Amino acid sequence: MLSLIELRTRIEAGRLTPRQAVAEAQAAIAERDPGLGAIVCSDPDPVVPGEGPLAGIAVGIKDIIDTAHLPTQMGSSIYAGWRPRADAAIVSRLKALGAVPLAKTATTAFAGLDPARTVNPHDPAHTPGGSSSGTAAAVAAGMLPLALGTQTGGSVIRPAAFCGVAAIKPSFRLLPMVGVKTFSWALDTLGLFGASIPDIARALALIADRPEIDASGEGSRSPRIGLCLQGFAGEADADAAEALSRAARAAEAAGAVVTDLTLPEPFARAWEVHPLIQDFEARQALAWEYATHRDTLPPVLGAQLDRAQALTAAQYDDARRSAHRARRQLKDVFSEFDAILTYSTTGRAPRGLGSTGDPRFNRLWTLMGVPCVNLPVPGDGLPLGVQVIARFGGDGQALAVAGLIATALARS
Structure with a gap:
């Protein structure tokens, strides 16, 4: 590269x-x-x-x-x-x-x-x-x-x-x-x-x-890291789990304090409503394309916008409130942790070109608006990565923790 x-x-x-x-x-x-x-x-x-x-x-x-x-x-x-x-x-x-x-x-x-x-x-x-x-x-x-x-x-x-x-x-x-x-x-x-x-x-x-x-180089050399499996999003495969475990061990070897983190229920609800917020807004953002070129839209997007026509403002407002509750609670999480370490994907890139893969381990953090870093984990075969997340505005912190783990992985 x-x-x-x-x-x-x-x-x-x-x-x-x-x-x-x-x-x-x-x-x-x-x-x-x-x-x-x-x-x-x-x-x-x-x-x-x-x-x-x-x-x-x-x-x-x-x-x-x-x-x-x-x-x-x-x-x-x-x-x-x-x-x-x-x-x-x-x-x-x-x-x-x-x-x-x-x-x-x-x-x-x-x-x-x-x-x-x-x-x-x-x-x-x-x-x-x-x-x-x-x-x-x-x-x-x-x-x-x-x-x-x-x-x-x-x-x-x-x-x-x-x-x-x-x-x-x-x-x-x-x-x-x-x-x-x-x-x-x-x-x-x-x-x-x-x-x-x-x-x-x-x-x-x-x-x-x-x-x-x-x-x-100016961040904490002993960051507090929450190891989060996002159980509400389902399970990752064995390769992804091993990559996450390797990254956690490397973080500990570099001086980080790694603790298991289970997110409370408001985060599961926020994860659930992400697609509703996304699709309600997409219906409006792509209204001209849908109204004038529906037959030209590709199949997944076309069907997604078809379903979005039935969404109501009341559903959207309720989903936004759920997201807001989770964002407030995330401040408490980051009072105990400097960063969160979690999956980037469910596993390696799927075979075939009919899908772009599953975003289940990403969408909560996009909804939360916080900085997320993909850190490649060295190894054989197709690439694997893990995700390092910090509080809103803590982009430098997320990058510093990711850099710390990357250096430790390169040494291991």
Whole structure:
């Protein structure tokens, strides 16, 4: 994989120019993407700034995020060839830092559950996950050092785990959603994918203009970690359970205090109502597409919106109250723990391209709005990851704990 930090180190030392760094990404795309389908389109002659803290960093932009210089097609024929007049706020921020929004990465249609054309870089017979399918695959295949995704249920953490890359779904609204196609305005969150925890920490600190996020060495060296199995969400498979156990042992070896954590009933109820909140809002966010192009929508999304027509405002309001109760109680949980360690996925990437996998271990945390980090767990076979979660606004803490465990895993 291409490391953002390594590229920037070479550039700052004068061993690589920003233009050469972007050319490396272009060459990797040309060589590797034909077999992966991760890239929808790319800029053949990009403007490459010579200065800036992200100069020379080619970025993949999930294809529901507006770019003025490249089409934004939402993974749907409805928007084939569509060119926004302006960049999304996040794209403008990347450009201001010197980064190059080089390519649009494949997304499932409107960031829903119908699979995109992308395959898993580790085995093309397996899904890369979704909805940020192309984003995760492009980073895993070494085509891009940084890429943007979004998460409404599990669309950052799950594909990152399936493809074996580091990723963060930051605290809700830490990054601006202006110019990003909405599915659920109470849930949609921009996320970052990179080669390692330090890479995404550096990128998030710069993009959010919060240097403290990258102060990974300044956190507690004995964090209190709650090991949470999320029993209300069902069971993970044996491989995922072993990866979580390995991560917990590594955390303890690094000095962390790991304690079993069972979440009380309000969290089970919040987990239950996540789909209702999501679908009630999706019905409105995609009202034009549903009213004018219902027959063009892919099967899973079309059926999902069909069912959503029957949802009532009273059901939605009750679900929101349940979510609010759980968020209040989560503050008490984080008075006892610095981070939560849990599953990223139910297991390795499923075989076949008919599904993007199950987001059951992600959706509660998206609803809670808290920062979530996928930490790859080294091993044989298809990748596995675990999820590190911190309190709302504790993005630096989540990354610091994930970095601590990553270092311990590398030593074990």
